[in-house]
Amino acid sequence: MSPVTRSALGWGSLYCLLALLPIGWLLLSPPAPRSWLGEAAILLGALALSIMALQALISGRHTWFAHGVGFDNVLQFHRQIGIGVLFLVIAHPAALFIAHPSLIHFIDPRQETLRALTLMALLGASIMLIISSLWRKRFGLSYEWWRLLHGGLALFIVFGGLGHAIMAQRYTEGLVTSVGLALLILLPAGLVLETRLVRPWRMRRRPWRVVDTKLERGDTTTLTLEPAGAHRFFFQPGQFFWITLGDTPWSLQQHPFSLSSSATNSGRITFSAKRLGDFTQQLPRVTANTLAFIEGPFGAFIPRTNNPSGLVMIAGGIGITPFMSMLYTFRDQHNRQPIWLIYANPTWREATFRDNLDDLAQHLELTLIHVISDPHEGWEGEEGYVDQTLLARCLPPDDGQRDYFICGPDPMMDSAERGLIAQGVAPTHIFSDRFDIV
Numbered sequence: 506m507s508p509v510t511r512s513a514l515g516w517g518s519l520y521c522l523l524a525l526l527p528i529g530w531l532l533l534s535p536p537a538p539r540s541w542l543g544e545a546a547i548l549l550g551a552l553a554l555s556i557m558a559l560q561a562l563i564s565g566r567h568t569w570f571a572h573g574v575g576f577d578n579v580l581q582f583h584r585q586i587g588i589g590v591l592f593l594v595i596a597h598p599a600a601l602f603i604a605h606p607s608l609i610h611f612i613d614p615r616q617e618t619l620r621a622l623t624l625m626a627l628l629g630a631s632i633m634l635i636i637s638s639l640w641r642k643r644f645g646l647s648y649e650w651w652r653l654l655h656g657g658l659a660l661f662i663v664f665g666g667l668g669h670a671i672m673a674q675r676y677t678e679g680l681v682t683s684v685g686l687a688l689l690i691l692l693p694a695g696l697v698l699e700t701r702l703v704r705p706w707r708m709r710r711r712p713w714r715v716v717d718t719k720l721e722r723g724d725t726t727t728l729t730l731e732p733a734g735a736h737r738f739f740f741q742p743g744q745f746f747w748i749t750l751g752d753t754p755w756s757l758q759q760h761p762f763s764l765s766s767s768a769t770n771s772g773r774i775t776f777s778a779k780r781l782g783d784f785t786q787q788l789p790r791v792t793a794n795t796l797a798f799i800e801g802p803f804g805a806f807i808p809r810t811n812n813p814s815g816l817v818m819i820a821g822g823i824g825i826t827p828f829m830s831m832l833y834t835f836r837d838q839h840n841r842q843p844i845w846l847i848y849a850n851p852t853w854r855e856a857t858f859r860d861n862l863d864d865l866a867q868h869l870e871l872t873l874i875h876v877i878s879d880p881h882e883g884w885e886g887e888e889g890y891v892d893q894t895l896l897a898r899c900l901p902p903d904d905g906q907r908d909y910f911i912c913g914p915d916p917m918m919d920s921a922e923r924g925l926i927a928q929g930v931a932p933t934h935i936f937s938d939r940f941d942i943v
Contacts (some may be wrong), residue, residue: 510933512805513574520559527555527689531676539605546600547675553593554666556586558694560659565700566747566803575805576745577939587635594631598624620672627665634658647783649757656697663694705754708798711736715750715795716773718788723850723857725823726788727765727777730797737771738799740764742834743808743827743910743938746801748776750791754798760784763826763912763938764802767833774799777857779823806910806938810835814906815843815870819891819921821913822850825858827938828912836868844869845900849876849891849917853884874899891917893924903930912938 528551538544562570563583570579602609614621634655637644641651667690670676671683717729732738740746745763749756766775778785808816808831818828825848835844850856856875866873876887876895887895909930911921918937925935 513578516570516574520563523562523693524552524555524559527551527686530685530689531682534676534679534682536675536678542600543604546597546604549593549600550597550666551670551676553590553597554663554670554690556590556593557659557666558663558690560587560590561663561695561697561700562693565696566800567696567700568803575936575938576803577806577937581939584638587638591631591635594628598628623665624669627662627669630658630662630665634662648760652757652759656701660694660697663690667691702755704800705798708749708754708800711798713738713797713799715791715793715797717793718791720789721777721857722859723779723823723855725777725779725857726785726791727775728788728791729766729773729775730799731773733796738774738802739771740768740774740802741807742768742831743806744802744804744830745827746776746799746803748800749798750795752796758784759800761803763804763830765826765829765833767837768830769834769837777823777826777829779857781823804938806912806936808910809908810838810840810842812842812906812908814904814908815845817900817907817909818844818846819909819911819913819917820846820848821891821917822855823857824913824917824938826912828910829858829861831910832862832865832869832871836865841870843872845872845874847874847876847891847896847899849878849913851877851879853877853881891921891924893927896921896924897928900928903928905931905934907934909935910938911935915939 528548531548531551560583563579563586566576598612610616612621612624637646637651637654637658641648646654667687670686677683677686712733713730714733715728716731717727719727719729721727738746743763745761747759747761749759751758762776762778764774765777766773778788780786780788806827818831820828828846832844832846834840835842846862848856848859848862853859853875856877859875862871862873865871874887876889876891877884878888878890880886880888887899889895903925907930909925911918918939922935922937926932
């Protein structure tokens with residue numbers, strides 16, 4: 506069992522325990538049952554409330570939580586759990602009204618207007634929370650405004666749901682029970698304050714400055730940062746950080762980027778980004794001495810060092826950035842393990858770091874394989890897409906010990922994963938960096 510799988514199982518078990526803890530607390534003093542479906546419906550609502558509160562823990566970028574799993578995996582878990590919570594939120598009143606039709610008056614605004622409107626608002630907020638997250642780009646919602654909307658809706662649902670549970674007085678009758686439930690729900694939700702207020706307060710004492718802005722091939726920009734003080738930034742190759750550009754760390758404008766520089770230099774870091782979104786479109790205009798605040802490092806997309814079987818890197822487009830950090834670090838550490846890098850791009854012109862890779866190949870045991878899907882006339886390298894046929898042609902047979910790292914567009918990553926597994930590579934030796942948030 507790989508360390509990532511072992512860590513995921515451990516943290517997953519802890520998460521299930523925390524999610525069920527409020528239900529266990531409520532069941533310590535259960536009321537007289539009315540019907541099995543009615544009681545199950547109420548407990549479904551309690552479970553939905555508990556999971557909504559835990560979403561703040563999952564998405565809060567806490568380095569102590571799910572360490573070793575990888576933030577991209579945690580983020581995917583956060584999304585899938587969010588969709589599941591919506592079904593719980595809908596199932597709670599639906600099952601309750603089926604079991605006890607007389608309770609439909611809870612959502613009748615003619616009887617208790619405020620209560621009815623609040624319950625309908627909670628359901629509407631839950632639906633809006635999921636829809637705005639799944640289709641943010643389709644709605645043209647900027648990341649900054651989505652982040653504000655997402656956090657606001659989540660807090661409204663948690664606090665509103667908690668108030669509803671306590672006021673309903675079913676399983677929550679008594680001061681001790683109500684206060685205990687409130688603490689179990691508000692403690693994880695309160696981590697939002699640590700993320701949004703306390704953490705920026707600490708970051709303000711460790712500012713950085715932009716010292717260079719470089720335009721690269723493929724419509725990519727590389728920013729170089731140095732600390733404005735004696736602090737340093739220690740990371741491992743393949744990790745990423747969150748950056749805020751401007752005079753204050755208290756900003757909605759905070760975005761994640763993989764580091765593309767060597768991990769051996771903690772006093773000078775770089776990141777590279779292709780102009781794809783609102784924020785990255787502005788990067789070429791960032792000037793020297795612009796203040797920056799960084800948070801991290803995060804991620805478990807970290808290769809083993811000195812693996813005799815070597816390492817395979819499969820990159821698509823700007824997904825090359827974490828691999829640049831790995832390769833620069835290996836060069837500086839005089840690491841001589843065999844490395845195969847498959848670098849896929851639509852055109853040769855868009856191969857952002859091709860010159861840098863040629864130079865690195867002079868210092869490493871690096872086999873460099875460019876794959877172009879739309880080759881120019883006279884192109885003599887690999888053509889097409891990264892699939893099983895290409896992988897079988899370009900890579901040596903797997904020996905059961907070699908690690909495979911993949912980063913790039915989702916279709917390429919899916920195809921590469923299928924191709925590797927079809928060749929007999931164990932899934933526990935395949936590491937994919939899926940990170941689509943901006």
